[in-house]
Amino acid sequence: MPDRRLALAASPTEAAQDAERELRRRHDWVPVEEADTIVALGGDGFLLQTLHLMLDRHRILPVFGMNLGTVGFLMNEWSAEDLLGRIGRTKPFTVNPLRMDATTIDGQSFTSPAINEVSLLRETRETAKLEVIVNGRTVLPELICDGILVATPAGSTAYNLSAQGPILPLDSMQLALTPISPFRPRRWRGAILPERTRISFRVLDPVKRPVSAVADQREVRDVATVDIAIDRTNPLTLLFDPEHALDDRITMEQFAF
Template structure:
């Protein structure tokens, strides 16, 4: 039985994802991406992020239903051939607003990039980074000595942020996690949870002696001098999940995994 509506299918270049796409094409009629009302993405979390970034860049934003043919697949549903039409009809949709990173390099170049999971500042050499941290227009830490720092959305709070011992943020919490990576000074600071309306900014201290890169999901900017991060509500993404595999429930359960 064919699926209702105009769906496009996009698969990662792995053999497994390409083979899965061929199986679905034999059973359903798909349209070109530009004509689609929604998109089925086959692959892992990295490929899903890549596709979402491409939609933001092209301003061709459509609801996305992912099926995991990668490793972790936190942003994906289970891969199954059977009952795809019924799954799409019952899918639960979550709206996600990306972060916007505005970085200025030591040479004065200005780069802006969206981030769905997180914006990370990372030391480039063996020396620790020294950062001045601003939140809501105020200097909240005059000198953070660390390997780096992360600003994570609820959707991204279970990724790199969690690995750095940052908090898990429930979907709909309207919060951002500000999490240091291996902080040395201030000794006892372990991060903050801020309203997602907060603009967070960083100034790199000693940027030539202690170079720092800024990474918006998968895009890296080297040798930054300042980085501003805020929620960009002008563009929102819609992720579709099986009701029993919904994103909010998965994030909720992550808090109890020991």
């Protein structure tokens, strides 16, 4: 471990800032540009921000997160003790993000990665009307709803679970397609699709019923079409303590009440 070059990132919360000061007293740190691993202090939201920042900079490093937030589902337990030893014993987990390609009603195009999910959401009191297309085939000519989302296995326990979507094992190589408050077809509750699937949405009547597309925390408003697929060109690596057993935690979420 003596050659490990670590960079430190912390959320602006008081707990994370206190932890950052403690770790800076104990260890030597390098700028992100010189590091081979990032230690992230905060919650799941801050971890997503850190991963997105690496994607933006086109410099992707393994990340060891420690929970100083609320849930910390994707984080390890916080401890200032034996940090180098812990990192040396970690188990890596690879995440392939989604790629969202969105076109707005005025013809602008936007591309954004999503590690947890891409969601389409109505912008006004009017329900959204969406055409749902899977691998070029229209599977739902008209879905009337508050929205819909596509979630990765890593994100299936987040917004997807709140919307009554399925929990996906990490090694399932599947995506969850989950409606949000569907009105018609009333009995449709979503689908589980192979990871290689390309999912598209066309907004019906986008001026009267405007819809936004959100890739994790990044929003594009007034979309007309949205295409979503797994992006294997930018795999992300999360580092976990051996006892963390993220796959077991996701499995056990199916029995939580």
